Structure formats: C-alpha cells, structure tokens
Amino acid sequence: MKHTGAKITLALIACAIFAGLLPVAWLGLGEGEKALDAYTLRVIAFTLWQALLSTAISALLGVAAAFALARRQFWGRAVLVRLLALPMALPAIVVVLGIIGIFGAEGPLAGLLPLYGLTGILLAHVFFNAPLVARLTLSALGTIPPEQLRLAAQLGFSDGAHLRHVDWPVLRQALPGALLLVFLLCAASFTIVLTLGGGPQATTLEVAIYQALRFDFDPARATLLALVQIVLCGLLGLGVLRFSSPIQAQDALRLARHRYDGQSMTARLQDILFISLLVVLLLPPLAALVASGIMSLSIQTAFFTALATSLVLASATAIFACTLAWVMATGPARVSTLASQAGLILPPAVIATGWFILASKGPGLSPVALPLIAALNSLMALPFAYGALAPALRRLLKSHDRLCDSLEISGWNRLRRIDLPSAKAPLSLGLAMAALVSLGDLSAILFFGSGQYVTLPALIYQQMGSYRMEGAMGTALILALLSFTLLWAAERGSERHA
Amino acid sequence: MKKLFLATTALLAFTLSAEAKATLTIYTYESFISEWGPGAKIKANFEKSCECTVNYVGLGDGVAMLNRVKLEAQNTEADVVLGLDTNLTAEAAATGLFAEHKQDASKAKTPLPWADPLFLPFDYAHFAIVYDTEKLPTPPASLKELVEGGGDAKIILQDPRSSTPGLGFLLWMKKVYGDGAADAWKKLKPRILTTTPGWSEAYALFTKGEAAMVFSYTTSPAYHVIAENSARYKATTFSEGHYLQVEVAGVIKGSPEEELGRKFLAFMLEPGFQDEIPQGNWMLPAGKTSTPLPAAFNELVKPETTLLYSPEEVAQNRRAWIDEWLNSQTQ
Numbered sequence: 084m085k086h087t088g089a090k091i092t093l094a095l096i097a098c099a100i101f102a103g104l105l106p107v108a109w110l111g112l113g114e115g116e117k118a119l120d121a122y123t124l125r126v127i128a129f130t131l132w133q134a135l136l137s138t139a140i141s142a143l144l145g146v147a148a149a150f151a152l153a154r155r156q157f158w159g160r161a162v163l164v165r166l167l168a169l170p171m172a173l174p175a176i177v178v179v180l181g182i183i184g185i186f187g188a189e190g191p192l193a194g195l196l197p198l199y200g201l202t203g204i205l206l207a208h209v210f211f212n213a214p215l216v217a218r219l220t221l222s223a224l225g226t227i228p229p230e231q232l233r234l235a236a237q238l239g240f241s242d243g244a245h246l247r248h249v250d251w252p253v254l255r256q257a258l259p260g261a262l263l264l265v266f267l268l269c270a271a272s273f274t275i276v277l278t279l280g281g282g283p284q285a286t287t288l289e290v291a292i293y294q295a296l297r298f299d300f301d302p303a304r305a306t307l308l309a310l311v312q313i314v315l316c317g318l319l320g321l322g323v324l325r326f327s328s329p330i331q332a333q334d335a336l337r338l339a340r341h342r343y344d345g346q347s348m349t350a351r352l353q354d355i356l357f358i359s360l361l362v363v364l365l366l367p368p369l370a371a372l373v374a375s376g377i378m379s380l381s382i383q384t385a386f387f388t389a390l391a392t393s394l395v396l397a398s399a400t401a402i403f404a405c406t407l408a409w410v411m412a413t414g415p416a417r418v419s420t421l422a423s424q425a426g427l428i429l430p431p432a433v434i435a436t437g438w439f440i441l442a443s444k445g446p447g448l449s450p451v452a453l454p455l456i457a458a459l460n461s462l463m464a465l466p467f468a469y470g471a472l473a474p475a476l477r478r479l480l481k482s483h484d485r486l487c488d489s490l491e492i493s494g495w496n497r498l499r500r501i502d503l504p505s506a507k508a509p510l511s512l513g514l515a516m517a518a519l520v521s522l523g524d525l526s527a528i529l530f531f532g533s534g535q536y537v538t539l540p541a542l543i544y545q546q547m548g549s550y551r552m553e554g555a556m557g558t559a560l561i562l563a564l565l566s567f568t569l570l571w572a573a574e575r576g577s578e579r580h581a
Numbered sequence: 582m583k584k585l586f587l588a589t590t591a592l593l594a595f596t597l598s599a600e601a602k603a604t605l606t607i608y609t610y611e612s613f614i615s616e617w618g619p620g621a622k623i624k625a626n627f628e629k630s631c632e633c634t635v636n637y638v639g640l641g642d643g644v645a646m647l648n649r650v651k652l653e654a655q656n657t658e659a660d661v662v663l664g665l666d667t668n669l670t671a672e673a674a675a676t677g678l679f680a681e682h683k684q685d686a687s688k689a690k691t692p693l694p695w696a697d698p699l700f701l702p703f704d705y706a707h708f709a710i711v712y713d714t715e716k717l718p719t720p721p722a723s724l725k726e727l728v729e730g731g732g733d734a735k736i737i738l739q740d741p742r743s744s745t746p747g748l749g750f751l752l753w754m755k756k757v758y759g760d761g762a763a764d765a766w767k768k769l770k771p772r773i774l775t776t777t778p779g780w781s782e783a784y785a786l787f788t789k790g791e792a793a794m795v796f797s798y799t800t801s802p803a804y805h806v807i808a809e810n811s812a813r814y815k816a817t818t819f820s821e822g823h824y825l826q827v828e829v830a831g832v833i834k835g836s837p838e839e840e841l842g843r844k845f846l847a848f849m850l851e852p853g854f855q856d857e858i859p860q861g862n863w864m865l866p867a868g869k870t871s872t873p874l875p876a877a878f879n880e881l882v883k884p885e886t887t888l889l890y891s892p893e894e895v896a897q898n899r900r901a902w903i904d905e906w907l908n909s910q911t912q
Contacts, residue, residue, distance in 0.1 A: 122907065176782050180789060189790040199775045277740055277778045278786070282770070284911045290778075294742040297644050299900065300651060300672075385616040436652070443653050534611050534639015541611075547781035548612035550804045550863065552788050 089414020092407050093422050099462060100425050102441055103434030104309060110302035110440070123291065127311065130287040133201065133276070134269035137208035141265050144209065145216025146258070148361040150250075151354035152217065153224045154345040163358075164221070165570045166365055167214040168512075171467070172519040172566035174540045175207075175274035176547075177372065177559040182207055182279075184371025192367075203279030208272065212265045214365055219264075219470050222512055223257035224250065226475045229341070236343035245344040257474040259323045260420045264466045266323075267316055267427035288312050292430050302436075309433045316428040317421070324417045369563070376560025379553035386558065389542040390565075393522055396538060397569075399457040400521035401514040404464040405472060408513060412473040413480065423469035426462035435459060435530040452531045459527040464517035472513035476506050515573035519566055539565075603633040605841050608646045609663040611639035619861025626853035633841055643669050643745060643828075650833075651676055660838040661845055663703070663830040668748055668899075670700050670829060671892035680834035682846050689850060689867050691827055692887040700829035703849045704864035706798040707823035707884045708749045709816040710736065716793035723820040724757050728769045734793040735774035737783045741903055744779045745826070750796050751906055752895065753824035756888045762902075766909035776910075788814075799823065799882045800863050806877035807860065822886025828864065 152164060170178060186192050186206070196202050227249060235249050271289045280286075288308060295305040345354060411419040426434075438455055442448050448455075480502060487497050503510070528541045537545065539562045546555035614620035614637045624635040638658065640646045643665045650657050650673075657678070665673055673679060679699045689695040689702045710727065712720045717734045721727040727736070739747030758765040774792045777783040787795035798816075805811045830849060832842035848854055850868030858866045859874050866874075 122904075125911065176785065179782075180785060183786065183789050183791060187789060187791050274778055274782065277743075278775060278782050281775045282773060282910050283740065283742075283776060283907055290740075290742065297648065298742060298748075298903075300648055383616060440652060443656060447658065449658075529611075529641050532639070534609075534614050534637055537615075544781060545612055545615035545617070547785055549615060549617040550784070550801075550808070551617065552785045555785070 086414045088410045089412075089419060092410045093414065093418065096407070096422050096425050096462070096465075099458070100429055100434065103429060103437035104306065106437040106440035107296075107302045107309075107433055108306040123308070123311075126286050126288055126291050127315070129285065130270050130289075131315070133204055133208075133285070133287075134266050134272075136201075137205055137212065137269040138262055138266040140205060140209050141212035141216050142258075142262055144213040144357065144360060144364070146220050146254075147353070147357040148213070148217040149220035149224060150345070151357045151361075152221055154342050154350075155354055155358070157358075161574075163362065163365075164218070165567065165574055166369070167218040167221075168516055168519060168570055169369070169563065169566055170211045170214060170365075171516065172523040173372075173559065173563060174523055174525055174543060175272075176278070177543065177556075177562075178207060178210060178368065179275060179278050180375075180556070181368030181372040182210065184375060185367040190371070199279060199281035201280075201285070203281075204272075204276055204285060207275045207279055208269050210364055210368060212268060214361065216261055216265060217361065218512075219257060219261040220254070222471060222509060223253050223474055225508065226478055227253055232342055232344075240344065242344050242347060242350055249344075253474075255326065256477070257470075259326050260423075260470050260474070263320050263323045263420075263424060264427070264470050266319070267424055267466070270312075270316065271427055271430065289430055293432055296432055296436060305433060305436075309429060312430070313428055316424075320421045320424060320428070321417075324420055372556065372563060373560060375553070376556040376558075376563075379557040380560065381554055381557055385537070385542060385545075386561075389537050389539050389558075390561075392536050393538040393540075393562075393565075396453075396457055396460060396524075396528075397518040397521040400460040400464050401468075401518040403457060403461040404468040404517035404520075405510065405513045407461065407465055408468040408472045408517075409476065409510075411469060412476040416477065419473070420469070423473070424466045426459075426464075427466055431459060431463060431526040432530070434462065435527060439530070448531065448533065449535075452533060452536065456524075456527045456531045456536065457521075459531070460521040460524050461517070463524065463527070464520035467516040467520055468513040471516050472506075472509045475509035476502075479505055511573040515570050518569055522562065522566055522569075603631075603838055603841055604636050605631070605633050605660050605838050605845060606636045606638060606658050607661045607663050607845070608638050608640060608649065608659040610642045610646065613637075613664060613862065614639050617861070619857035622857045622861070623854050626857075627845060627848050629853075631841065631844060631848075633838075635845075647673055650678060654678065655835075657833060657836075659833050660836045660842045661830055661832055665700065665829055665831070666745060667825075667827045667829065667889065667892050668745065668752070668895045669892075670697065670831075671896035673831065674699050674892075675896070678833055679831040680839055680842075682832060683843060684847055684850075691867055692825055692884075693889060697829070700831045701846050701849060702827045702829045702867040703854065704858045704862055704867050705825060705827040706800045706864045707825050707882070707887065708746065708753060709797065709799040709801075709823055709882055709884075710794050710819070711787070711797040711801045711814055711816050712794045713787070713790070714813055714815055716790075720794070720815075720817040722818070724753065725821070727772070727819075728754075728758075728765050732772070734772070735791075736772055736794040736796065737774050737786050737792045738776045738796050739780055739783050740776045740778055741906060744777075746780045746783075746796055746798075747776070748899070749824050749826055751902060752890055753888060755902055756824060756890065757821045763905050763909040766906055767912075770910060798826075798864070799884070800865060800878070803859075803875070803877040803881060804863050806880075807875060816882045818882045818884065822888045823882075823884035824888045827867070827889075 184190050186196050186198050231249055235245050272287055273289050276285050276287050292305055292308045295301045442451050483501050525540045528538045539558060543555045543558045612618050620637055627635055640649055646662055647669050681698045682701045684701055686695045691702050691705050695702060721730055738750055741747040741751040754765060755762045783795050802815050805814045832839055852869055852871040855866040855868040855870045858864055
C-alpha cells in the first residue's frame with residue numbers, strides 16, 4: 084500500500100482536530116445562534132485584509148532578502164541568518180514592546196510611523212514573518228543542485244533566465260506553503276492586532292472566537308466561527324497550493340554551494356537594499372529588548388523551573404512535530420501541506436477546550452496535562468516543521484528512490500543510512516523551528532498548565548501580571564538568548580554537513 | 582504485650598490520620614499563586630491549623646475559572662473557587678454548582694455592605710485612571726472631564742471582550758452615562774491610544790511611556806511607592822465616584838471537602854489570609870489584618886462614592902452593552 088505512514092499521520096491529525104472541535108460543537112448543539120451578523124462579516128473582512136497585506140509585504144521583503152543572502156557573502160551574514168527565525172520564539176507582547184522601544188513615544192524613532200492602527204499591525208506582522216519567509220526561501224534555494232548553478236553560469240544565463248529556469252522550479256515547491264503559513268499566522272493574530280490595532284475596529288476572527296468561548300461561554304457561536312475560519316482558510320489553502328508544482332527528481336552531487344548569478348550593478352544594489360531593509364527591520368526591536376532586559380536580569384528559583392519546563396516541552400515538541408512532518412513528506416503533497424497547517428486553521432483555544440472536555444470525561448486533566456501541552460504545541464509547530472523539512476526532503480527522497488530500489492535498501496536501513504544523513508540540514512532547521520514554537524507558546528500552557536507547569540513565556544506573563552514589567556523583559560531576554568543558542572546549534576549542525 | 586499493642590494502635594492511628602489528611606483543591610488565578618502572589622504564604626498559614634493540604638490549580642483569570650467549572654460541572658476537582666469578581670457571580674450562581682458559605686457576611690469589610698449567601702469577598706479595589714505625573718501635571722477630575730474635556734493626553738484601555746478591568750471601565754461608563762453611553766464612547770474615542778487584550782499589556786505600554794493614562798486600580802500607585810520608591814504614577818479621583826471590583830470565593834456544592842471549604846472561607850477573612858493581600862495581590866483587604874497597612878496605602882485615592890451594578894444586572898446586560906460599545910467604536 085502506498086503512503087501508509089503518511090495516511091496514518093493524516094488520520095491522526097484529523098482525529099486531533101475532531102477531538103477538539105466535536106466536543107465544543109456538541110456542547111453548543113441545539114442552542115442555535117445568529118450566524119453571520121454584520122459584526123462577524125466586518126471581522127472576517129478585516130481579518131482577511133490585514134492578513135493579505137501582511138503576507139504580501141512579508142513575501143516581497145522575505146524572498147528578495149533570501150536571494151540577497153544566498154548570493155552574497157558578508158561580515159555578519161551567519162548571525163543574520165540565525166536571527167531570522169528568532170522572533171517566532173518571542174511572545175507577541177514582547178515583540179510589541181520591542182517595536183515600541185524603537186518607534187514608540189519614547190523610542191529613538193518616535194513619530195516616524197503611526198504605531199496604532201493598520202501600520203502598527205503590519206509592522207509587527209512583517210517583523211515576525213518577513214524573516215520567516217526569508218529563512219524558508221533560503222532553505223529552499225539551498226536545495227538547488229550545485230551542478231545546475233554551474234551549468235547556468237557556463238551557459239551565461241541572465242539573472243532573469245536564472246530565476247526562471249533554476250530558482251523558480253524550487254520556489255514553486257516551497258513558496259506556496261510558506262506564504263500560506265504566513266497568511267494563516269497573520270489571520271490568527273490576536274495580541275498584536277488588539278494591542279497595536281488601536282481599538283475594536285481591528286478585530287480578527289480569532290478574537291471573536293476567543294470572546295465567544297470565554298466571556299460569552301457560547302460554544303455554539305465558537306463552533307460556528309471556527310467553522311467559518313476552517314472553510315475560509317481551507318479554501319484559500321487549496322487555492323494557493325494549486326500553484327505548487329510536483330517535485331522533479333534531481334541527482335545531486337554534494338558540492339560546495341556557490342551562486343554565480345546577480346553580478347550586475349542593479350542586482351548588487353538590489354541585494355544591498357534588501358539586506359539593509361532586513362537588518363533595519365529585525366535588529367532595532369531586538370536591540371531594544373536586549374537593552375531593557377539586561378538591566379533587570381534577576382534569576383530566582385521560579386526561573387529555573389520555568390527554564391526546565393520550557394526545555395522539556397520544546398524537546399518533546401521538536402521530536403514529535405518533526406516525526407509527523409517527515410512521515411507526511413512521504414505522502415501526497417497538497418493534502419499533506421494543507422493538513423500540516425491544521426493547528427493554524429483551527430484556533431488552539433477551540434482545540435484545547437475540546438481536548439479538555441474529553442480528558443475530564445476520562446482520566447481528568449492532571450495526569451495528561453504535560454502530554455496534552457506537548458501534543459497541542461506539536462500541532463502548532465507542525466506547519467513550521469513541515470515548511471522547513473518537507474520541500475527539501477521530498478526532493479531528497481525522490482532522488483534516493485531509484486538508487487535504493489536498485490540496491491534493495493528499504494525501511495529502517497534506508498532511513499538510517501541514506502535518508503537521515505542527507506536530510507541533516509532541513510531536519511535540524513525543522514527541529515529548531517518546532518522547538519521555537521513551543522518555547523514561545525502561551526495558549527497551550529495557560530490552558531493546560533494549571534499553574535503547576537510554568538514555562539518562560541508563562542513566567543513573563545506572571546511577572547507582568549504582578550507589576551514586574553522590567554523583570555518580565557529580563558526573562559524575555561533570556562528566552563531570546565536561549566532561542567538564539569538553539570538556532571546557532573541547529574545551523575552549525577546543518578552547515579557542517581553541507 | 583499490652584504496651585506493644587498500645588504502641589501499634591497509636592502508630593496505626595497516626596499513620597491513618599496522616600493518610601487521611603484531607604486535600605483542599607482551590608481553583609484560583611495564576612498570579613495569585615505565582616512567586617510574587619500571596620498564595621504560598623496563605624497555604625502555609627491555613628495548613629498550620631486545618632490538618633489538611635492545600636492544592637492550588639492556577640487558571641488565567643476569573644472568567645477562565647468559571648468556564649473551567651462550567652465544563653467540568655459535577656465532576657469538578659475544585660472544592661473552592663477563589664478569585665471570581667462581582668461581574669461573574671450571577672453566572673456562577675446560575676450554574677447551581679456553588680453551596681452557601683454559611684458565614685456571617687457582615688464581617689467582610691467592603692465599601693458596600695455584603696449580603697451574598699454563596700460568595701464571600703476576600704479583597705477589593707476601586708478602578709481608577711492611573712496617570713504619569715511627568716506627562717500630565719493636572720489629570721481630569723471627573724469621568725465627564727476625561728470624556729468631554731478634550732485634552733490631548735491619551736489613555737490606554739483594555740478590551741471588555743477579553744479583560745475583566747476592560748469590562749469594569751465599560752460598566753463605569755454605563756453607570757455614569759446610562760443611555761448616553763454610546764455617544765460618550767464616541768467622544769472618548771480620539772483620546773484612546775489603544776485597547777489591549779488584558780491589563781498586563783496595557784500597563785506594560787503605559788510604563789514604557791506610550792500614554793499619559795491607563796485604566797487600572799486605585800491601589801496601583803502603592804506598588805510603585807513600595808517596590809520602586811517612586812511617586813511618578815498616581816491615581817485620579819473622579820467626582821462621579823469609582824466603579825468597584827470585589828474579588829470573591831465560593832465553595833463547590835457536594836464536594837467531598839465542602840465543610841473544609843467553608844472553614845477556608847472563614848479563614849479567608851482572618852489575618853492569616855488578609856495580611857498577605859496588600860503587598861501580594863496589591864488590593865485592599867476585605868478582613869482584619871494583624872498590623873495596619875503600609876503607609877503607601879493610606880495615601881491612595883479613597884473614592885467617596887462607590888459605583889456598582891448588581892451581578893444580575895451585569896449578567897443580563899453585558900452582551901448588549903458590549904455590542905453598544907463595539908458599534909460606537911467601529912463606526
């Protein structure tokens with residue numbers, strides 16, 4: 084049977100989603116609620132509009148920056164590449180405070196941008212996502228076989244021809260998934276949209292679902308809104324993924340990477356421009372975070388427990404999410420890509436509520452709390468793990484297929500001797516990204532943690548909740564340093580191999 | 582032989598009593614049991630006299646606790662729920678899950694006399710606009726001045742759809758403006774810098790210097806005086822009076838530790854609990870403390886008029902009033 088593993092994984096994800104949605108739907112059954120009122124329609128329109136704009140800007144900046152990073156060698160490049168995935172691990176409010184440290188009333192660039200309103204939302208979303216697009220694109224560009232690059236250079240390809248014939252086939256596989264990921268992240272944005280939006284005119288569907296589930300305790304309405312989100316995002320996802328192309332098998336000799344395109348003056352200027360833009364976007368808010376955190380580093384016992392809890396959950400999430408992503412990468416491309424985004428399409432709050440209802444009917448929450456947090460984190464991390472791992476892995480697996488068939492290597496032996504060693508680069512990136520999602524998670528830990536389990540972001544919120552805003556920034560700085568160390572290790576592991 | 586028998590029985594009785602030591606499970610909000618909250622000391626103080634173990638379960642806030650209890654219904658692990666506020670008690674009572682506290686409610690020191698048979702208060706504070714004296718030398722003296730006065734100093738509010746203080750400000754506006762609340766909200770709109778999902782985000786933005794005013798509590802300045810030795814942030818006094826938040830606890834009906842839960846509620850108004858409230862929760866104690874409050878608490882704004890809707894009024898109207906606010910802010 085073809086794709087057995089992938090089918091089982093897909094079924095598992097479907098079960099996890101239904102285990103979230105059905106109990107909530109069941110609670111609200113028969114309550115009947117006014118469905119798509121004017122308010123909800125306005126919320127849907129705003130959700131889509133801001134997500135579309137955020138994605139477009141992030142894509143433009145991210146892809147251009149990725150080409151620049153792929154083509155140029157410069158001092159500090161390694162650090163910059165490692166910083167790209169860092170924002171993912173930071174709780175939204177920490178990033179908002181970093182941005183405020185630069186563009187806010189008392190920042191060095193005060194008054195440059197109107198921070199409260201659509202501009203502020205876009206700025207924060209692009210800060211999070213342009214580097215993410217850049218990282219995923221860079222990773223995809225890295226899978227182009229070196230002999231193709233050399234061939235293109237020998238044939239004297241213009242930059243345009245290079246893009247069309249060498250880069251585009253790779254981008255077509257990786258970009259639709261990456262952009263869908265960014266779109267869904269922005270559509271589900273909560274803290275950024277409310278805090279920087281300026282008022283309730285900036286409300287996403289996620290906020291409405293949260294409101295229905297919390298203050299109104301109206302499971303019927305929450306289910307309905309969640310279904311709207313699933314249908315909208317699902318349709319959009321299918322639409323986007325139609326553009327992705329099937330994988331071409333390429334037998335690649337492992338050679339040092341060097342690109343020969345982009346030698347013209349325009350290309351050089353363009354690359355300088357986009358690298359500068361990326362630096363200007365990424366570094367100042369991070370610097371503001373370091374500046375405000377370093378003054379208030381206070382390390383208490385609560386900190387070490389939180390650090391340990393964070394590390395345990397991040398490791399479990401990384402391994403689980405990457406196993407799922409690996410298996411799914413062997414399955415049908417479009418279905419798998421769409422299914423990998425499940426944790427973004429359905430709000431974690433709804434999944435958590437459903438799982439909780441099931442747990443409380445069974446063993447109760449306490450014995451299963453940690454596994455549930457890790458499972459929900461994995462579902463949330465899957466889009467990232469999959470985005471980092473799958474495009475490269477699909478190419479690799481396909482290129483190994485013929486060789487392995489002829490040598491009759493299969494199963495565990497093939498995985499251990501052939502596939503795993505050659506997939507080291509995308510795998511370590513996938514592991515790191517999944518770990519970062521877990522490190523930055525607040526929704527699962529606040530729902531299932533019960534105060535018994537406190538991670539670093541939960542500690543940040545505890546500190547903020549008891550007036551210790553500066554201590555919170557100290558904890559945030561440590562979270563950022565931890566994430567950076569992790570990314571450093573992951574990239575080193577992959578570079579040494581490549 | 583007889584001695585041995587006695588010794589064994591004594592030992593057995595001892596082990597049994599140790600094993601049979603009851604566990605009191607208390608649902609509360611997370612900041613209550615964080616390293617900086619009052620939870621740990623209160624647990625130790627209660628365990629000195631109760632022959633029991635206190636087990637806290639920390640949830641996001643009052644709303645999260647109520648939802649958790651609603652989801653679990655009869656199967657709830659909670660014996661006591663600690664940290665709902667008066668805006669939630671009507672909905673909590675309607676679940677039928679709470680038992681009468683059977684305490685003398687008049688012992689509770691709240692600005693308005695207490696008579697609820699199900700829920701007993703443990704602390705309170707009035708809401709207030711906290712302002713930055715370096716940015717705003719003369720703050721508005723009334724809610725009307727804030728709304729209609731036309732100054733250009735901005736305020737940070739919380740979203741009433743996701744935050745309890747946010748709902749508090751909405752109710753304050755409604756109490757002062759009644760049917761004119763929608764118009765008042767429209768007038769206030771240009772002065773609102775932003776509306777954050779929770780208190781923490783709003784206060785963090787405020788202390789970063791984003792705005793001159795934030796919606797918080799009369800007790801907030803005490804933290805800055807005591808912990809930071811700073812008098813920079815002060816609370817305003819509004820002539821119309823201030824909206825009140827009372828935090829309460831209740832016992833779950835039919836829980837195996839219902840009686841122990843009542844004992845905890847009685848203990849709640851004693852110094853062993855109340856002493857930890859001012860500097861643990863930064864709220865005002867609703868019972869006796871063993872020593873007078875720190876000086877910083879005496880300098881706080883003391884509203885002459887207390888504004889409060891009954892829990893039933895809030896439960897009936899909350900959704901309509903939130904919709905009214907939404908329409909006024911989004912048009």
